[in-house]
Amino acid sequence: xxxxxxxxxxxxxxxxxxxxxxxxxxxxxxxxxxxxxxxxxxxxxxxxxxxxxxxxxxxxxxxxxxxxxxxxxxxxxxxxxxxxxxxxxxxxxxxxxxxxxxxxxxxxxxxxxxxxxxxxxxxxxxxxxxxxxxxxxxxxxxxxxxxxxxxxxxxxxxxxxxxxxxxxxxxxxxxxxxxxxxxxxxxxxxxxxxxxxxxxxxxxxxxxxxxxxxxxxxxxxxxxxxxxxxxxxxxxxxxxxxxxxxxxxxxxxxxxxxxxxxxxxxxxxxxxxxxxxxxxxxxxxxxxxxxxxxxxxxxxxxxxxxxxxxxxxxxxxxxxxxxxxxxxxxxxxxxxxxxxxxxxxxxxxxxxxxxxxxxxxxxxxxxx
Amino acid sequence: xxxxxxxxxxxxxxxxxxxxxxxxxxxxxxxxxxxxxxxxxxxxxxxxxxxxxxxxxxxxxxxxxxxxxxxxxxxxxxxxxxxxxxxxxxxxxxxxxxxxxxxxxxxxxxxxxxxxxxxxxxxxxxxxxxxxxxxxxxxxxxxxxxxxxxxxxxxxxxxxxxxxxxxxxxxxxxxxxxxxxxxxxxxxxxxxxxxxxxxxxxxxxxxxxxxxxxxxxxxxxxxxxxxxxxxxxxxxxxxxxxxxxxxxxxxxxxxxxxxxxxxxxxxxxxxxxxxxxxxxxxx
Numbered sequence: 148x149x150x151x152x153x154x155x156x157x158x159x160x161x162x163x164x165x166x167x168x169x170x171x172x173x174x175x176x177x178x179x180x181x182x183x184x185x186x187x188x189x190x191x192x193x194x195x196x197x198x199x200x201x202x203x204x205x206x207x208x209x210x211x212x213x214x215x216x217x218x219x220x221x222x223x224x225x226x227x228x229x230x231x232x233x234x235x236x237x238x239x240x241x242x243x244x245x246x247x248x249x250x251x252x253x254x255x256x257x258x259x260x261x262x263x264x265x266x267x268x269x270x271x272x273x274x275x276x277x278x279x280x281x282x283x284x285x286x287x288x289x290x291x292x293x294x295x296x297x298x299x300x301x302x303x304x305x306x307x308x309x310x311x312x313x314x315x316x317x318x319x320x321x322x323x324x325x326x327x328x329x330x331x332x333x334x335x336x337x338x339x340x341x342x343x344x345x346x347x348x349x350x351x352x353x354x355x356x357x358x359x360x361x362x363x364x365x366x367x368x369x370x371x372x373x374x375x376x377x378x379x380x381x382x383x384x385x386x387x388x389x390x391x392x393x394x395x396x397x398x399x400x401x402x403x404x405x406x407x408x409x410x411x412x413x414x415x416x417x418x419x420x421x422x423x424x425x426x427x428x429x430x431x432x433x434x435x436x437x438x439x440x441x442x443x444x445x446x447x448x449x450x451x452x453x454x455x456x457x458x459x460x461x462x463x464x465x466x467x468x469x470x471x472x473x474x475x476x477x478x479x480x481x482x483x484x485x486x487x488x489x490x491x492x493x494x495x496x497x498x499x500x501x502x503x504x505x506x507x508x509x510x511x512x513x514x515x
Numbered sequence: 516x517x518x519x520x521x522x523x524x525x526x527x528x529x530x531x532x533x534x535x536x537x538x539x540x541x542x543x544x545x546x547x548x549x550x551x552x553x554x555x556x557x558x559x560x561x562x563x564x565x566x567x568x569x570x571x572x573x574x575x576x577x578x579x580x581x582x583x584x585x586x587x588x589x590x591x592x593x594x595x596x597x598x599x600x601x602x603x604x605x606x607x608x609x610x611x612x613x614x615x616x617x618x619x620x621x622x623x624x625x626x627x628x629x630x631x632x633x634x635x636x637x638x639x640x641x642x643x644x645x646x647x648x649x650x651x652x653x654x655x656x657x658x659x660x661x662x663x664x665x666x667x668x669x670x671x672x673x674x675x676x677x678x679x680x681x682x683x684x685x686x687x688x689x690x691x692x693x694x695x696x697x698x699x700x701x702x703x704x705x706x707x708x709x710x711x712x713x714x715x716x717x718x719x720x721x722x723x724x725x726x727x728x729x730x731x732x733x734x735x736x737x738x739x740x741x742x743x744x745x746x747x748x749x750x751x752x753x754x755x756x757x758x759x760x761x762x763x764x765x766x767x768x769x770x771x772x773x774x775x776x777x778x779x780x781x782x783x784x785x786x787x788x789x790x791x792x793x794x795x796x797x798x
Binding site: 178179180181182183266270271272398401402404405406407408409411412413414415416454459460462 | 587589609610612613614616617618620622623625626627628629632633634636637638640641643647648649653654657658670693
């Protein structure tokens with residue numbers, strides 16, 4: 148192999164020659180700014196993948212049902228021809244498997260979007276509701292509401308949100324050093340807060356073991372086996388508001404990621420944007436934790452994978468993370484249900500087993 | 516491109532109203548609202564016109580960056596007035612301010628890799644609509660800004676793979692994409708070698724002369740400031756000691772006192788002063 152070709156294969160693309168660098172073809176390469184069309188295409192593509200994941204998830208389980216039958220059942224169900232569907236198909240698809248998938252989509256979208264939001268606010272690529280202890284805080288809030296007002300509908304979501312807000316505030320202030328947010332200190336503060344709150348959860352679960360508070364592993368690891376006590380429509384409504392709010396601030400978050408000072412000089416109302424996104428990300432975390440416990444690593448993993456695929460622009464990243472999180476959790480939960488069937492793993496264990504090593508790989512590859 | 520128009524406009528611009536008027540502006544920092552101020556600046560007064568390059572000089576902690584913050588409208592002056600085309604800068608709303616004033620600071624570390632063109636497009640934010648999908652005009656302006664700093668060929672490179680000088684040019688391009696009237700630079704030469712410093716200042720000088728900008732540069736470079744600027748504002752311990760042409764400001768006794776170093780100032784044939792260290796004071 149000639150030396151030049153060899154260098155090219157080893158060092159990647161050839162460097163620009165001096166003549167090229169001096170601008171002889173300046174202007175021929177266009178900018179490629181994000182267009183609404185491209186954003187829509189990406190979302191549609193991801194939604195198609197999500198649909199495939201949902202069909203796979205519907206297919207897996209003890210009751211055998213073919214992919215053809217699933218698609219037909221979904222189609223008939225969607226256009227309201229319930230009479231056409233055999234009753235056990237209806238029960239398996241719409242009664243058993245789809246509600247759990249819908250719950251998964253809700254939780255995956257909420258946690259991934261919250262993770263992407265926290266990463267921009269804290270200017271920390273490792274920020275994630277679980278790592279920062281926010282999920283554990285939301286879990287403590289949820290458990291307390293189950294103890295104090297067990298039958299009040301919606302109380303658990305509000306309490307989980309309050310737990311999330313309280314935790315992120317504490318972690319934020321613990322993570323400062325000399326008035327500046329310090330990346331490593333912040334993560335340590337989050338990890339320590341998370342273990343402290345996990346201990347609180349264990350304490351509460353052990354001392355109050357007689358009550359109906361769901362299991363310890365539900366709150367610490369998270370799973371999708373328990374249907375929520377609240378109407379799913381309301382939960383999706385909250386999800387839409389949370390994701391929509393962060394999406395609306397996406398252009399501002401892009402600039403905040405480049406630097407808060409610079410964002411301010413470019414006309415971003417940094418304080419307001421940060422407050423709004425903090426609240427929205429905490430709503431999303433509280434929402435997810437209140438129905439599925441503390442599922443980890445989604446908020447870390449999904450935004451990173453989406454960045455690798457579509458770049459760092461938050462206008463793409465937020466919707467892509469929401470859909471990507473849904474895809475990932477639907478697949479993870481399908482695995483959790485099937486690998487050791489008839490027993491089930493908590494889905495949080497699956498996301499941690501898959502998430503931690505892949506994350507390490509991604510981080511190492513990202514370092515140039 | 517517009518060199519001809521620029522040079523003919525130069526004479527008329529000098530006769531027009533000053534674009535930036537700083538009148539007795541002062542500011543104070545305090546640890547808390549009630550404690551005595553730990554640092555006070557001012558009062559400072561000077562003016563700047565279109566096509567003028569002003570250097571703000573002074574040793575560390577002399578108030579240069581504070582003054583720049585006031586000019587950028589980040590804080591309102593405690594007393595006095597800073598007006599851009601007759602409007603007080605601290606009273607402009609954030610968007611209007613970003614369309615008129617661009618500030619180039621030491622850039623923050625980028626968290627995620629960004630292409631040069633993405634970075635420069637950020638300068639179009641103050642002109643954006645909801646969600647800020649960039650228009651063709653935005654791309655044109657950003658491309659223009661890159662061309663103005665001679666960084667067209669860098670367009671597709673990653674920000675973290677640029678050399679110091681290249682990066683400085685791209686940051687400048689983002690500021691130019693804001694189409695500012697007033698361009699403020701906070702120690703832009705800090706991390707550049709001497710070649711890079713001269714190149715940057717030469718470029719700023721050229722932009723100031725040919726385009727419609729008024730440029731203010733905070734710098735430590737006495738010699739380069741004398742060489743390239745129209746006027747100099749000399750700060751010392753929060754006080755504005757002098758403001759005027761390099762020849763007026765560069766007084767040996769004053770500079771020696773301010774920088775606490777024995778210096779020699781000689782006037783060149785060009786009318787610009789030249790500063791050297793006085794050599795015989797070593798050992």
